[in-house]
Amino acid sequence: MGIGGSIALLVIGAILAFAVKDTDLGGWLDINVVGWVLILAGLVGMALTLYAWNSRRRRIVAPPPVATHTERYVAPAEQQVVERRYTERQY
Numbered sequence: 032m033g034i035g036g037s038i039a040l041l042v043i044g045a046i047l048a049f050a051v052k053d054t055d056l057g058g059w060l061d062i063n064v065v066g067w068v069l070i071l072a073g074l075v076g077m078a079l080t081l082y083a084w085n086s087r088r089r090r091i092v093a094p095p096p097v098a099t100h101t102e103r104y105v106a107p108a109e110q111q112v113v114e115r116r117y118t119e120r121q122y
Contacts, residue, residue, distance in 0.1 A: 037077035044069030 032040075048066025 032076040032080065034077065034080055037073045037080060040069050040073030040076060044071075044073060 044066045046066070047062050048070060051062045051066070053062070
């Protein structure tokens, strides 16, 4: 049940519980009690809907960290320092 259904149950229950004066139908059915039951069902439905919506909240997943390595060495032919950088993902 969604928010709309919960609100509808609350409204119908409030009308039956507070606005209807002839509460005895057939001896065993009390309209005021039916109204209170509908109000409680609407509240439970709204609480469950809000809980389900909050549990579906999107979580941001950060990418794995990136390690940068630098190698320095002397090339034998040119006799100069050569620098090489590379990155790798840390999983």
